[in-house]
Amino acid sequence: MMASEFKIFTKRDVPQEEYFAPGHRACVGCGEALAVRLVCKAMGKDVIVSNATGCIEIISSLYPDTSWEVPWIHTLFENAAAVASGIEAGLKAMRRKGKIPDKRIKVVAMGGDGATSDIGLQAISGALERGHDLMYVCYDNEAYMNTGIQRSSATPYGASTTTSPAGKKSIGQYTWKKNMPEIAAAHNIPYVATASVGRPFDLIRKVQKGMQIEGPVYLHVFSPCPTGWRFKPDLSIAVAKKAVQTGVFPLYEGENGEYRLTVNIGELKPIEEYLNMQGRFRHLTDDDKQLIQERIKKEYEKLKAKCASTD
Amino acid sequence: MPERTGMEVSIALSEAVKMCKTDVVSAYPITPQTHIVEHLAELVADDEMDAEFIPVESEHSALSACLGSSAVGARTFTATAGQGLELMHEVMYIASSMRLPIVMALCNRALSAPLSVWCDHGDAMSIRDTGWIQVFAENGQEVFDMTIQAFRIAEDADVLLPVVVNLDGFNLTHVVEPIILPDQEQVDRYLPEFHYPYPLHPDKPVSMGTYAPPHLYIEVKKAQDEALKNSKQIILKAWDEFRQIFGREYNPIELYCMDDADVAVMAMGSINETVSLAIDELREEGLKVGQLKLRLWRPFPHTELREVVKSLKTLIVIDRAISFGGPGGPVCSEVRSSLYEHEGMPHVIGFVTGLGGREVKTSDFKKMVRKGVEQAEKGLEEDYEIVGARE
Numbered sequence: 001m002m003a004s005e006f007k008i009f010t011k012r013d014v015p016q017e018e019y020f021a022p023g024h025r026a027c028v029g030c031g032e033a034l035a036v037r038l039v040c041k042a043m044g045k046d047v048i049v050s051n052a053t054g055c056i057e058i059i060s061s062l063y064p065d066t067s068w069e070v071p072w073i074h075t076l077f078e079n080a081a082a083v084a085s086g087i088e089a090g091l092k093a094m095r096r097k098g099k100i101p102d103k104r105i106k107v108v109a110m111g112g113d114g115a116t117s118d119i120g121l122q123a124i125s126g127a128l129e130r131g132h133d134l135m136y137v138c139y140d141n142e143a144y145m146n147t148g149i150q151r152s153s154a155t156p157y158g159a160s161t162t163t164s165p166a167g168k169k170s171i172g173q174y175t176w177k178k179n180m181p182e183i184a185a186a187h188n189i190p191y192v193a194t195a196s197v198g199r200p201f202d203l204i205r206k207v208q209k210g211m212q213i214e215g216p217v218y219l220h221v222f223s224p225c226p227t228g229w230r231f232k233p234d235l236s237i238a239v240a241k242k243a244v245q246t247g248v249f250p251l252y253e254g255e256n257g258e259y260r261l262t263v264n265i266g267e268l269k270p271i272e273e274y275l276n277m278q279g280r281f282r283h284l285t286d287d288d289k290q291l292i293q294e295r296i297k298k299e300y301e302k303l304k305a306k307c308a309s310t311d
Numbered sequence: 312m313p314e315r316t317g318m319e320v321s322i323a324l325s326e327a328v329k330m331c332k333t334d335v336v337s338a339y340p341i342t343p344q345t346h347i348v349e350h351l352a353e354l355v356a357d358d359e360m361d362a363e364f365i366p367v368e369s370e371h372s373a374l375s376a377c378l379g380s381s382a383v384g385a386r387t388f389t390a391t392a393g394q395g396l397e398l399m400h401e402v403m404y405i406a407s408s409m410r411l412p413i414v415m416a417l418c419n420r421a422l423s424a425p426l427s428v429w430c431d432h433g434d435a436m437s438i439r440d441t442g443w444i445q446v447f448a449e450n451g452q453e454v455f456d457m458t459i460q461a462f463r464i465a466e467d468a469d470v471l472l473p474v475v476v477n478l479d480g481f482n483l484t485h486v487v488e489p490i491i492l493p494d495q496e497q498v499d500r501y502l503p504e505f506h507y508p509y510p511l512h513p514d515k516p517v518s519m520g521t522y523a524p525p526h527l528y529i530e531v532k533k534a535q536d537e538a539l540k541n542s543k544q545i546i547l548k549a550w551d552e553f554r555q556i557f558g559r560e561y562n563p564i565e566l567y568c569m570d571d572a573d574v575a576v577m578a579m580g581s582i583n584e585t586v587s588l589a590i591d592e593l594r595e596e597g598l599k600v601g602q603l604k605l606r607l608w609r610p611f612p613h614t615e616l617r618e619v620v621k622s623l624k625t626l627i628v629i630d631r632a633i634s635f636g637g638p639g640g641p642v643c644s645e646v647r648s649s650l651y652e653h654e655g656m657p658h659v660i661g662f663v664t665g666l667g668g669r670e671v672k673t674s675d676f677k678k679m680v681r682k683g684v685e686q687a688e689k690g691l692e693e694d695y696e697i698v699g700a701r702e
Contacts, residue, residue: 046513050379061521071511074520075378075405082372086337086379086387087511089363093334094385097361099504105513123375126368 009201015041024067025059029233031224031240032056032112032139035197039137039221042207043108045070048087052080052111052120055146056139078119081127081136084109088132106211107134113154114144116220117180128187128216135210135217138180141225149228153178156248157295158288159280161228166283176295184218185254191215193253193262196222198240202251202262209253222249230279239277246274247300252307259307271296313558315489320451320478321346323490324390324416327458329360330498334385334505337365337376341395342428343480344418348390370395374402374413381411382519384510386462389413392480393420396434400441406473407442408535409520412465412507413473415443416458419580419631420480421667429668430480432579432631435608436641442535444474444542445609447579449565451488454478456559459498464549466505470542477608479581481668493557501556543610563612564619565604568594572601574684575620575657576676578629579605579642582665586629589676600680605642613649620650623657627683629676630695631665639663639695658687661695669699 019040026033036056051057051074060067061074075083088107094100109127111120116138124136143161144150151164155173160166164173185192191213195203203221210217224240226233243249244263248271251263271293275281284292318326325347328336336355338348354360363380367373373389381387391399396417406413419435421427435445444464448454454476461474478484509517523531543563550561568590569575576586583604593600603619603626605612620626630640638644643661650656660683665671679698686692 045516048383048511048513058522061518063521063523063527066518066521068518069516071513071516072518073379073382073511074522075375075409076401079371079375079378079402082367082375083379083382085365085367085372086335086376086381087383088379089335089337089365089376090380090383090385090387093361093363093380094383097334099334099384100512101514122368123372126372129368130366 009205014204015044017041019045019069021067021069025062027227029226029236031197031236032141033059035139035221035223038197038200038203039207040070042204043211046103047106047108050080050084050087050107050109052115053077054112054115056110056112058146077115079123080109080111080115080120082123084134085127085130085132088134108137109134110137110139113138113140113142114152117154117178118152125187128184128189128218131215133214135219137219137221139221139223141223141228143228145225145228154180158284158292160283161280171288172283181218181220189216189218191217191253191255194220194222194249194251196240196244196249196251198237198244199251199263206253231277235277242274242277245269246271247296248274250300250303252303261304261307268297268300313491315491317487318490319346319485319487320454321484322350323451323455324458325350325354326492327455328388329354330495331386331459331462331502333362333388335363335365335380335387336389337367337373337380337387338389338391339367339370339373339395341370341392343420343484344390344392344395346484347416370398371402374399374406377413378402378405378409378411381413382511384505384507386505387413390416390418392418393422393434396438397422400437403438403441403443410471411473412471414458414461414465415473415475417475417477418480418484419477427667430482431666431668435477436632438475439609439641442472442539443609444472444539444546445477446474446606447477447608448483449581449583449604451483451490454483455490456553456557459502460549460553460561463502464542464546467545468508470538470545472538472542477580482581497556501553539610543612546607561606563607563615565606566619567602567604569601569619572599573622573624574598574600574627574680575603575623576600576627576629576680577603577605577646579608580631582629582631582671585671585673586676589673589680592673593677593680611645611649616646616649617653620657621655625660625684625687626657627660627662627680630661630663633663633666643695660686662698663695664698671699675699
């Protein structure tokens with residue numbers, strides 16, 4: 001076990017400071033806004049955030065208001081990682097030349113699943129490959145929610161969205177969710193982790209760990225969306241927890257190639273418990289659910305094997 | 312006479328970027344810009360230039376990274392050409408709208424399809440309305456000088472707008488020319504250290520790039536338009552101070568043989584040198600013809616133009632780009648609309664030529680002048696003519 005994992009996180013360890021101010025325009029029960037708030041708490045103030053276009057940018061920055069109490073920049077949809085690369089390089093050059101105080105500032109790029117696994121994938125790959133000292137955080141709500149619940153490559157199999165609608169000839173999304181954390185890990189970066197708003201301590205610990213690491217860090221945060229997933233807004237945390245318990249979204253980290261499940265869940269709970277909570281899956285038959293169950297189990301076993309092999 | 316050094320114009324441009332003590336270079340290789348990125352990478356690798364060189368994975372990211380580095384207050388440079396510029400297109404608007412004073416060298420290249428790596432101004436015209444300050448160089452010395460001027464203009468607290476320095480692909484990028492290199496002290500005197508007024512820094516958090524509802528967007532755009540228009544005064548001042556320190560003069564429109572001219576040819580970029588040769592020959596043949604070299608493309612020098620064409624009967628405008636199904640050449644249509652509502656303005660005749668690297672000779676320009684004069688007398692047959700295409 002690595003030294004950084006000895007820390008046991010309790011409520012008292014959660015930073016009191018807030019850097020993502022309330023009053024923003026997120027939907028009631030927004031998992032993503034909560035994720036941002038937790039990430040911001042964990043990051044602390046010595047950061048510069050580069051935000052992709054999407055829900056978070058729209059709900060937090062209607063001119064002249066802003067929810068951001070840390071320096072923040074938004075430019076386009078697909079380039080948050082590239083902008084962050086420039087910020088990092090600019091800071092590095094200016095620190096070296098004595099134009100700004102010699103203080104480490106971590107650059108954090110953020111985007112939704114569309115900005116990450118679809119349109120911004122190339123820029124992220126470039127930034128990770130070049131080894132910039134930055135953290136990329138994907139807030140995954142599994143579709144283009146800001147534009148009205150259109151499918152992305154992160155939308156799970158069987159989910160009905162406005163561009164993968166369930167119908168007589170359609171199961172809804174007919175592809176399996178793109179494994180973005182593994183794509184990030186394939187760049188041989190020092191730290192990759194999945195996290196969930198359903199497990200805030202685990203999330204905060206991973207952000208804090210990522211902040212300390214020199215070099216590129218990738219964090220993939222599961223962020224339930226009541227509006228897009230069709231569940232009551234008071235169930236966001238329950239849905240997030242259930243995704244972990246059923247193995248739909250296992251929580252793990254990979255540090256220099258060594259993998260570890262950070263939340264041990266024992267036996268997986270049946271997939272129905274997760275699917276039945278959400279309207280986007282309500283058209284699925286028992287056979288469809290069985291197919292998903294098998295796939296989830298297989299993927300989870302693969303992950304466990306990877307963790308065991310590098311333990 | 313100051314000493315001239317023979318060097319490839321791309322290398323000279325890179326040396327200018329070095330002398331400007333640029334902090335960040337972010338660029339993706341594309342013909343004919345490659346010698347610039349290669350040389351800058353080399354300067355950084357050899358510790359001759361203290362900068363971060365970001366070898367990005369695309370032009371979209373090249374300019375996006377420039378947004379980030381400029382926003383933290385770093386002096387930032389990029390270079391591109393043709394298709395690369397097209398991939399940057401949406402980022403161009405961000406740079407100007409967010410008032411980030413990035414400097415870009417645009418090695419003018421024709422746009423695909425068909426693929427062509429050779430020179431025309433199709434790429435430059437596609438960014439006409441992106442809100443950047445845009446200048447065109449005629450030769451290697453101008454490329455060198457205008458690169459230094461670009462930082463000075465862009466970073467002026469009363470401007471804070473990005474600047475494109477256009478240089479013709481191959482015709483300038485790949486030719487060796489005699490360049491007068493200044494002393495570092497002269498450059499330092501001319502170009503003060505860059506202090507961005509609102510940098511991203513945790514000590515004073517700011518939000519940049521927030522979104523605007525309909526009741527605010529038009530105000531932002533008006534302010535941006537005014538900033539670009541007002542930049543002309545700063546540009547003129549920067550050129551005047553350049554003349555004082557370096558001894559070379561720069562104007563929005565450069566004049567050649569204009570004193571008694573009743574016909575003039577207007578063009579942008581390196582073909583101006585060929586046009587000058589044509590003017591010389593036509594003068595020998597007794598034609599009162601002069602030349603207007605348009606250097607400042609944005610903000611467009613309306614007042615200067617109206618002043619210098621007052622005494623002309625005919626103005627022939629040469630475009631190296633085309634507006635398909637529109638009024639022909641972008642420069643010509645701009646000139647026409649600039650003069651239209653004013654008394655005593657000359658006939659404006661447009662020719663589109665030199666597309667995709669097609670050579671345009673002195674004799675071709677002479678023909679265009681004669682044809683233009685004839686058309687002006689008889690009246691326009693066509694809004695524009697494409698010269699040099701085989702039927």
